[in-house]
Amino acid sequence: MAKLYFRYGTVGSAKTMNLLAVAHNYRQQGKKVLLLKPEIDTRFGKDIIKTRAGLEAHADCLAPAAGPLVLPDLTDVVCVLVDEAQFLTADGIDSLHRVVHLSPKIPVICYGLRTDFRRQLFPASQRLLELADTLEEIKTICTYCLHKAVFNLKLCDGSPTLDGPAVELGCEEKYLPVCASCYAVKHGIAADRSTG
Ligand SMILES: [Zn+2]
Numbered sequence: 407m408a409k410l411y412f413r414y415g416t417v418g419s420a421k422t423m424n425l426l427a428v429a430h431n432y433r434q435q436g437k438k439v440l441l442l443k444p445e446i447d448t449r450f451g452k453d454i455i456k457t458r459a460g461l462e463a464h465a466d467c468l469a470p471a472a473g474p475l476v477l478p479d480l481t482d483v484v485c486v487l488v489d490e491a492q493f494l495t496a497d498g499i500d501s502l503h504r505v506v507h508l509s510p511k512i513p514v515i516c517y518g519l520r521t522d523f524r525r526q527l528f529p530a531s532q533r534l535l536e537l538a539d540t541l542e543e544i545k546t547i548c549t550y551c552l553h554k555a556v557f558n559l560k561l562c563d564g565s566p567t568l569d570g571p572a573v574e575l576g577c578e579e580k581y582l583p584v585c586a587s588c589y590a591v592k593h594g595i596a597a598d599r600s601t602g
Pocket of ligand 1: 549
């Protein structure tokens with residue numbers, strides 16, 4: 407049975423590297439995969455999927471920030487791989503769910519952030535948590551300690567900030583993977599001592 411996968415992780419957890427490795431493995435076996443990315447992610451060029459390590463591939467399809475997700479012909483495609491899935495629309499995730507379970511019943515693997523820098527779900531990530539058949543966390547280490555990173559810390563001119571739009575696209579110097587404790591410390595959120 408085909409599945410809808412949500413492989414989520416913080417910034418810097420090598421999600422795109424993972425995606426490109428999966429695409430490479432399929433293609434090396436002569437199998438056709440479709441690479442999908444959100445239209446609003448133009449950091450490396452409109453249709454380029456690129457890792458921080460410098461690997462890149464062309465996206466076959468761009469998902470709009472609003473309106474319906476129109477997929478190309480999926481004949482012979484054995485898997486759809488989605489980069490930065492948090493920037494799709496919730497409806498777009500529903501469309502992918504139909505690809506998996508109605509027609510043409512092929513697996514879709516979405517890579518993306520679970521929450522934004524305010525620790526709130528992106529709409530598409532919420533929909534993925536609701537619909538995905540398989541949830542897989544891609545783990546990385548906190549920037550400041552050795553715990554697992556679970557949140558994304560936004561820095562503006564080197565200082566932690568909670569300002570700005572949730573969909574401002576990250577670059578390495580602006581967003582950092584952090585654990586829950588370091589997120590709180592960096593934002594000066596005092597520990598709750600009232601419940602002792
Ligand atoms: Zn930490």
